[in-house]
Amino acid sequence: MSEHGKSSAGDLRSLKRDYRTLQAPPFLASRIRAGIDARTANRANRRPLLAAVAIAVCVLAVLPFMFKQEAAQQPLSMASLSMGLTTVRLPSTPSLAKLRSVRTPALPPRPVPPPRDKSGKETDVQTRYPKEKTHEVT
Amino acid sequence: MSEDGESDVQLVRRFQRGDNDAFDELVRRHQDRLYRMAVVWLHHDQQAADVVQEVFLRSIRGLGAFRFRSAPFTWLYRTTRNVCHEYNRRRRTESLETEPGDPSPGVEQQVAQLDAAHTVRSLLAGLPERQREVVLLRIFEDLSVRETARAMGCREGTVKALLHKAKARLRLDLEGEVI
Numbered sequence: 616m617s618e619h620g621k622s623s624a625g626d627l628r629s630l631k632r633d634y635r636t637l638q639a640p641p642f643l644a645s646r647i648r649a650g651i652d653a654r655t656a657n658r659a660n661r662r663p664l665l666a667a668v669a670i671a672v673c674v675l676a677v678l679p680f681m682f683k684q685e686a687a688q689q690p691l692s693m694a695s696l697s698m699g700l701t702t703v704r705l706p707s708t709p710s711l712a713k714l715r716s717v718r719t720p721a722l723p724p725r726p727v728p729p730p731r732d733k734s735g736k737e738t739d740v741q742t743r744y745p746k747e748k749t750h751e752v753t
Numbered sequence: 754m755s756e757d758g759e760s761d762v763q764l765v766r767r768f769q770r771g772d773n774d775a776f777d778e779l780v781r782r783h784q785d786r787l788y789r790m791a792v793v794w795l796h797h798d799q800q801a802a803d804v805v806q807e808v809f810l811r812s813i814r815g816l817g818a819f820r821f822r823s824a825p826f827t828w829l830y831r832t833t834r835n836v837c838h839e840y841n842r843r844r845r846t847e848s849l850e851t852e853p854g855d856p857s858p859g860v861e862q863q864v865a866q867l868d869a870a871h872t873v874r875s876l877l878a879g880l881p882e883r884q885r886e887v888v889l890l891r892i893f894e895d896l897s898v899r900e901t902a903r904a905m906g907c908r909e910g911t912v913k914a915l916l917h918k919a920k921a922r923l924r925l926d927l928e929g930e931v932i
Contacts, residue, residue, distance in 0.1 A: 626927040627892065627920070634873045634893045639788035640802050644780050647809045651776075654810060 761825040765816050776816075780809055783826060787833045790889055793877055794837035804840060808832045827904045830890070876926050884919035891916055 691699075761782070767775035784805055791801035811832055816825065877885045883905070890901040891912065902909045 627923065630873060630876060630923070630927070631893050634789060634793075637785075637789040637792055637873075639784045639805060640798075643784055643788070643802055643805060644777065646802075647780050647784070647806050648777060650806055650810055651813055654813075 762821060765819055765821075765825050769817060769819070776813070779812075779816075779825070783829055784809075786826075786894060787829060789893070790830070790833055791837055793874060793885070793889060794834070795840055796874055796878075800840055804833060804836045807836050811836070823903050824900060827900065830904045831906075834886075876923060879926055880919055880922060884915050884922065887912055887915040888919045888923065 759778070761779065764775045764779050764782075768779070787805045787808060788801055791804040792798060795801050795804065808829060812829060815828065815832065819825065819828065877888065880888065886905055887901060890896045890904055891898065896904065898909050898912050902912045905912065
């Protein structure tokens with residue numbers, strides 16, 4: 616090996632030595648152990664919750680099968696079917712044409728005015744209510 | 754892969770049988786290696802420690818179902834790389850400032866470590882990602898070419914080629930530093 620090669624190899628060796636001086640901080644191993652214990656404890660704490668969730672899911676899955684489904688299997692009668700269809704066909708929004716088509720009852724005849732004489736006074740006084748007296752200030 | 758009598762595979766098997774001490778032994782054995790890699794990937798000491806913790810937390814599940822198609826360290830390395838990428842992505846989106854490791858004042862060992870880390874980082878930062886990876890695994894962590902290829906998910910020939918290029922580039926950079 617040439618002198619140049621030797622020095623390069625020596626530099627690489629010293630570089631490796633420098634690299635090897637790097638060490639993990641003290642207590643890293645115990646920190647890792649503590650982290651693992653904490654994570655394991657968390658999992659253990661979650662176990663009852665997971666079990667409860669699993670049971671709830673099972674119950675929900677089984678629930679539909681716990682009741683008889685005969686009513687659903689019977690065909691609908693024609694009356695209920697037609698009523699349902701009619702309800703479905705009704706327009707959901709108010710229509711102006713529909714409003715115009717609605718018939719209103721005829722108005723009653725206009726009342727006839729009471730007969731009057733030439734001076735313009737009412738002759739049929741019996742049909743009239745007595746006039747209210749005005750209270751004049753004297 | 755093992756410095757002690759028991760291999761990583763044996764430790765993982767023991768862990769899969771419910772032996773938590775085996776897992777603690779795996780942590781002790783690999784925490785420094787994974788931390789060093791995370792420091793190089795992230796350029797941040799505190800986050801590197803967080804990454805190592807996250808990797809071992811994930812490995813509780815991952816190694817529990819490990820099928821031994823590769824070495825356990827390979828799996829740990831890949832997880833570390835993935836977590837580092839996640840951290841980098843998050844950091845980019847949050848546009849956090851990446852101060853390279855603020856040491857606690859008065860801690861001489863940390864200061865020495867940070868000096869070394871700074872040198873290594875600045876040299877490795879000039880390398881493309883795949884070359885940096887191959888230097889970390891093959892040169893710094895003394896993995897075999899085969900193990901490096903498995904860890905990187907490529908062929909052995911690719912590892913050799915990448916290593917050749919990385920060495921050439923590192924030499925140039927080192928000469929530049931000396932001058």
